[in-house]
Amino acid sequence: TSSIFAAVELAPRDPILGLNEAFNADTRPFKVNLGVGVYSDDNGKIPLLAAVKAAEKARVDAMLPRGYQPIEGPAAYDSAVQNLLFGADSELISAGRVVTAQALGGTGALKIGADFLKRLNPESKVYISNPSWENHRALFESAGFEVENYPYYDAATRGVDFAGMKSFLQSLAAGSVIVLHACCHNPTGADLSDAQWAEVVEVCRAQGLVPFLDMAYQGFADGIDADAVAVRLFSASGLQFFVSSSFSKSFSLYGERVGALSIVTASKEETGRVLSQLKRVIRTNYSNPPIHGAAMVAAVLSSPELRQQWEDELAGMRDRIRAMRTGLVDAIKAQGVEQDFSFVAQQRGMFSYTGLTAAQVEVLRSEFGIYAVSTGRICLAALNSKNLPYVAEAIAKVVKG
Numbered sequence: 001t002s003s004i005f006a007a008v009e010l011a012p013r014d015p016i017l018g019l020n021e022a023f024n025a026d027t028r029p030f031k032v033n034l035g036v037g038v039y040s041d042d043n044g045k046i047p048l049l050a051a052v053k054a055a056e057k058a059r060v061d062a063m064l065p066r067g068y069q070p071i072e073g074p075a076a077y078d079s080a081v082q083n084l085l086f087g088a089d090s091e092l093i094s095a096g097r098v099v100t101a102q103a104l105g106g107t108g109a110l111k112i113g114a115d116f117l118k119r120l121n122p123e124s125k126v127y128i129s130n131p132s133w134e135n136h137r138a139l140f141e142s143a144g145f146e147v148e149n150y151p152y153y154d155a156a157t158r159g160v161d162f163a164g165m166k167s168f169l170q171s172l173a174a175g176s177v178i179v180l181h182a183c184c185h186n187p188t189g190a191d192l193s194d195a196q197w198a199e200v201v202e203v204c205r206a207q208g209l210v211p212f213l214d215m216a217y218q219g220f221a222d223g224i225d226a227d228a229v230a231v232r233l234f235s236a237s238g239l240q241f242f243v244s245s246s247f248s249k250s251f252s253l254y255g256e257r258v259g260a261l262s263i264v265t266a267s268k269e270e271t272g273r274v275l276s277q278l279k280r281v282i283r284t285n286y287s288n289p290p291i292h293g294a295a296m297v298a299a300v301l302s303s304p305e306l307r308q309q310w311e312d313e314l315a316g317m318r319d320r321i322r323a324m325r326t327g328l329v330d331a332i333k334a335q336g337v338e339q340d341f342s343f344v345a346q347q348r349g350m351f352s353y354t355g356l357t358a359a360q361v362e363v364l365r366s367e368f369g370i371y372a373v374s375t376g377r378i379c380l381a382a383l384n385s386k387n388l389p390y391v392a393e394a395i396a397k398v399v400k401g
């Protein structure tokens with residue numbers, strides 16, 4: 001008798017995880033992995049933040065029982081999330097217009113948001129930026145949506161094709177879901193200006209679109225409040241919208257899976273109804289969220305000392321990435337490269353679309369042991385004072401041909 005799995009096809013490998021496997025198998029000692037989306041410190045290690053360490057130690061020492069959490073996560077965590085996203089003095093929060101549920105990282109937040117939206121607007125289409133984080137499309141498709149791209153990156157200017165994006169959004173049907181990177185666009189590093197965000201808000205209002213902001217890197221560009229400008233502009237607009245957020249990067253808690261989905265409603269009464277439906281989505285996915293990571297985040301954010309320590313550590317990560325950006329630009333230039341790479345210093349967050357071609361990326365890997373995504377995306381947070389000169393030299397050789 002044949003196996004019940006006989007007809008199962010082998011799924012394609014995740015391109016970025018595949019890159020990691022190839023990197024791990026590479027025995028060259030000088031190899032550098034610029035493909036991954038994690039922040040490493042100057043020693044090439046994922047940091048355990050001191051504020052997190054302190055909160056974790058206190059928690060472990062307390063030896064607490066492990067009961068179930070509320071379906072939407074604990075109130076202390078949800079409220080800490082709201083304060084970061086909307087601002088501690090937000091009128092939306094005081095009016096009870098925000099639903100927040102703890103989620104399994106930013107990915108889990110997108111997933112419960114997508115599942116909820118599918119029940120709400122089953123006929124809507126979802127639009128993601130071209131290009132976008134590679135999981136956006138798959139996530140919304142797996143929730144049952146048809147997903148299309150909106151114009152975003154302009155390779156010629158290495159910035160945003162804002163005219164193209166805006167006119168495209170103006171052509172969309174009411175109820176269309178539009179996924180927006182709130183800051184630190186992944187993969188390009190190209191963000192909208194504050195004035196452009198204000199225009200996007202107005203287009204969403206005029207067209208009756210459903211904005212879904214994905215905030216995976218709050219604090220990695222200019223600071224906690226500065227990076228929330230899109231969320232704050234939508235907040236002031238009176239519109240309803242979704243925000244997925246993540247502490248994977250900002251707290252360096254990748255594997256703990258700590259994130260949240262927030263939904264801004266029209267009233268406190270609506271909040272109650274929306275929360276009740278969101279809880280059904282969560283209940284039928286994983287029942288209720290895990291305790292540990294969110295408890296540490298809530299502890300850090302509710303202690304003035306730990307919060308200050310975290311903000312300092314977050315600023316340290318942000319500043320280090322910036323230093324790597326300018327350092328890379330300068331070092332490539334110092335190699336006598338004529339091609340202008342100064343845009344790398346203007347891009348924001350962990351990533352850059354370098355403009356390196358797939359063929360150049362391949363040479364970087366085969367000849368220099370430097371791994372990047374074939375689109376030319378590199379992670380600046382994987383550079384450090386030791387590997388930067390080597391990477392700059394290799395890029396210089398590759399672009400000079």
Ligand code: PLP
Pocket residue numbers: 037104105106107108133181186214216246247248254258259
């Ligand atoms: N959204 C974007 C744009 C991302 O870049 C990422 C992570 O790479 C995520 C969401 C998911 O974050 P998490 O690891 O918290 O699920």
